[in-house]
Amino acid sequence: MLDTLLTLLIFQTLGEGLVYLVGLPVPGPVIGMLLLLGYLILRKGLADRLAPSASQLLAHMALLFVPAGVGISVHFHRIADEWFAILVSVLVSTLVSIVVTALVIRWLSRMRREGR
Template sequence: MPFLNGVTLLLVYQLTGEILVRLLGLPIPGPVLGMVMLFATLMIRGSVPDSLGQASGALLSHLSLLFVPAGVGMMTHFGRIADEWVPIALALVLSTVVTMVATALIMQLTTRWFVTPQRVEDEPND
């Protein structure tokens, strides 16, 4: 029963995100907004309920099965992918490089904000 409660909680947050996106006309996917709301709720609460932990653990253990529909979709459109492989490969490489550079710059910036440099004391002269 805890698994069912956890999955229900996940679906309620997803549904709430979908409703808010449609009502407010936000340009983000509803499930993403639902995840942000769930994250905020968990941060405020300070812990993960057992039912949610059990459900998310079970879903993560079978995560590879969730990629099957994407693989089937790729095989369905294999001809189109073969025809347009150059722009697809270029987009993948460029987006990877841009993501890596942005991540590195953000990491440098945030470490300057949050990591205080250690002060080295001068050693006394004998």
């Protein structure tokens, strides 16, 4: 499990570093996940080695939402003031996520049919 945590932290740190150096308007952990995805694609066997520990982390993922819930309750007045912008951004990002997921699934199923 330590290998998995170390791998995740290394890629999160790389993502944070890239965001800081380049000034990207994207959170560092998102960049880190994209870097990790690329690394997992290049190193085929690594995903199988990380999977058991990653499954354990996902099983306890609800604990990671506690700080976000506290932040929402602390800044409730700001959320009440900005509710429309928040609603629009949530709806648009959900729509974009659905479209991107559908396109990726279509692409992966086409790749699978072609035998790659």
